[in-house]
Amino acid sequence: MTILPAVDAFLEEEPGSSGVRSLKLRVLMETDSLDALRVEAEAWLRADPDSDVPYREVSRVYERAFGSGEALDVLRAGRSRTGDDSMLALEIGDLLAAGGDLDGAVDEWALAIGNNAAQIATITRRVQGLPRDVDEAGTRLVGRLADSDVLARRRAGARIALDLGLGDTALPLVRAVAEELDGRARATFLADVARRARDHGLVEVASWAYDELGDDASTPAERRQFDQRIVDVSLSAGDTATALEAQRRVAESFSPGSVDRRRATAQVIRLEGTRSDPDALRALLGEFRADYPNAPELDDLAAAVAAALQARGDPEGAATVLEGINGPKSSLERGYLLLAAGEVEDGRSALLLAITGLPPSDATAVIQFAGLLGRVSELAAEALAAAGVEAHHGRAAAAATRLADRTIGLEEDERAPLLAEAARMASDGGEAEVAARIRTWIVDEYPDAPEVGEASLALARYYARSTDGVAEAIRLLENLITLRPNAAVVPDARMELEKLRERGREG
Numbered sequence: 055m056t057i058l059p060a061v062d063a064f065l066e067e068e069p070g071s072s073g074v075r076s077l078k079l080r081v082l083m084e085t086d087s088l089d090a091l092r093v094e095a096e097a098w099l100r101a102d103p104d105s106d107v108p109y110r111e112v113s114r115v116y117e118r119a120f121g122s123g124e125a126l127d128v129l130r131a132g133r134s135r136t137g138d139d140s141m142l143a144l145e146i147g148d149l150l151a152a153g154g155d156l157d158g159a160v161d162e163w164a165l166a167i168g169n170n171a172a173q174i175a176t177i178t179r180r181v182q183g184l185p186r187d188v189d190e191a192g193t194r195l196v197g198r199l200a201d202s203d204v205l206a207r208r209r210a211g212a213r214i215a216l217d218l219g220l221g222d223t224a225l226p227l228v229r230a231v232a233e234e235l236d237g238r239a240r241a242t243f244l245a246d247v248a249r250r251a252r253d254h255g256l257v258e259v260a261s262w263a264y265d266e267l268g269d270d271a272s273t274p275a276e277r278r279q280f281d282q283r284i285v286d287v288s289l290s291a292g293d294t295a296t297a298l299e300a301q302r303r304v305a306e307s308f309s310p311g312s313v314d315r316r317r318a319t320a321q322v323i324r325l326e327g328t329r330s331d332p333d334a335l336r337a338l339l340g341e342f343r344a345d346y347p348n349a350p351e352l353d354d355l356a357a358a359v360a361a362a363l364q365a366r367g368d369p370e371g372a373a374t375v376l377e378g379i380n381g382p383k384s385s386l387e388r389g390y391l392l393l394a395a396g397e398v399e400d401g402r403s404a405l406l407l408a409i410t411g412l413p414p415s416d417a418t419a420v421i422q423f424a425g426l427l428g429r430v431s432e433l434a435a436e437a438l439a440a441a442g443v444e445a446h447h448g449r450a451a452a453a454a455t456r457l458a459d460r461t462i463g464l465e466e467d468e469r470a471p472l473l474a475e476a477a478r479m480a481s482d483g484g485e486a487e488v489a490a491r492i493r494t495w496i497v498d499e500y501p502d503a504p505e506v507g508e509a510s511l512a513l514a515r516y517y518a519r520s521t522d523g524v525a526e527a528i529r530l531l532e533n534l535i536t537l538r539p540n541a542a543v544v545p546d547a548r549m550e551l552e553k554l555r556e557r558g559r560e561g
Contacts (some may be wrong), residue, residue, distance in 0.1 A: 058078065070330075082094060083118060095128075099128075112128050113142075140165050144177075151184065167207060175358075178213075178217050208227065212458055215227060217254065219254045224251070247260075247262050251447070261288060261296050281301075316346050319345075332366055339356065340452030356387075358373050358385045364390070364447070382408045388404045389402070394443045396439075406424050419482060422478065425473060438457065445479040470503035470504075497509050507544070507547075514527040
């Protein structure tokens with residue numbers, strides 16, 4: 055209690071010091087002088103009845119000393135005294151939320167934002183920090199703000215909806231707010247909407263905002279800039295339809311026959327390849343080929359269209375598209391068409407022809423695949439070719455699994471190489487679990503095969519991705535280094551093993 059005389063002496067000289075008054079309340083609470091605490095709190099409230107500070111500080115101490123009920127009474131008394139509904143609403147909402155009354159808390163937080171919307175970030179964090187029903191609370195909050203007659207509050211509601219990722223709630227509200235703005239204020243609002251929507255994955259809202267900005271653009275180049283942003287944000291979210299619509303506008307904005315129009319039109323065809331029917335795809339490529347007979351994009355486009363046609367059950371159409379086109383991508387696609395038709399040797403030759411023009415990362419996989427096709431028996435080559443075609447069309451898991459199953463009926467010396475290729479197909483197709491299962495098969499069933507080294511290293515890396523798998527990863531690497539010291543992958547295995555041991559020491 056020795057500090058209290060000093061505090062009282064200070065307050066005699068500076069009775070308006072809220073910090074020292076608050077300190078005195080805390081000292082009284084911590085020393086369990088609750089009667090004195092009430093007397094001091096009531097004296098402070100009487101001394102400064104029109105300020106929110108005493109009510110806020112007293113409520114904080116009362117919550118700890120007497121519970122949230124009395125703390126709420128203090129806050130509500132303060133708001134009643136000031137006559138301002140937004141006053142102390144943040145603190146009231148916090149107490150209600152802590153007590154489980156989320157609807158009441160949200161209604162108070164909506165009041166706390168005020169007519170100047172100064173508390174947007176604070177309130178958004180409050181909702182995001184709720185232990186449950188975040189979307190429901192956010193929707194209720196945005197609804198309260200959307201019903202306001204004050205534009206700043208409706209605008210705050212739009213921002214909160216975006217920051218909480220409430221796309222269906224945000225879109226009608228941002229549209230309504232934008233209609234009430236013009237000039238620079240409208241452009242600033244739309245740019246902010248687009249940025250927040252993009253950051254939170256709200257593709258429809260971001261595309262709408264960029265489209266509105268594009269409609270207000272003063273030049274074709276400016277409009278094109280916004281359309282390109284629509285393309286980017288739509289593709290990042292897998293919305294090909296919206297991206298395609300914007301890409302068409304980009305292409306049409308360039309002069310006919312120009313290099314820029316050619317490039318933009320090529321991108322239109324690439325996007326169409328994921329959704330258009332075969333006849334439309336052939337027509338699009340035919341028009342492009344007629345307009346730009348020597349375009350460098352023809353090789354890539356013909357291959358993309360051929361792949362799309364083959365995937366939709368039109369191998370004849372795919373072959374027709376590739377006629378007269380020479381290049382690495384078209385040759386690669388021609389190879390897979392031949393493999394699908396059962397012409398394994400011709401297909402392999404086409405794949406090998408494509409290698410020199412492919413990027414190194416793509417060429418390596420083709421070399422491994424084509425090389426194995428030439429080393430195995432006819433029966434094994436047929437199984438491998440069928441799996442390669444299926445994986446090429448994006449069905450990696452099914453392709454790898456079928457190929458692995460087919461190895462059971464093949465010559466024993468062919469099984470491990472084909473299993474290794476099946477694992478690579480799965481891995482390249484993003485099917486890590488399938489690849490791990492097949493590699494485990496190699497390690498367990500064919501321990502003397504040359505493919506065990508690569509399989510063990512890949513398996514170790516797979517297991518090392520999780521804490522629970524580190525022990526298994528270390529075991530695989532130690533076995534590899536001990537049992538196959540001359541394997542080509544051993545230097546990499548030693549590095550991986552050291553990294554894992556270092557992780558263990560740090561942990």
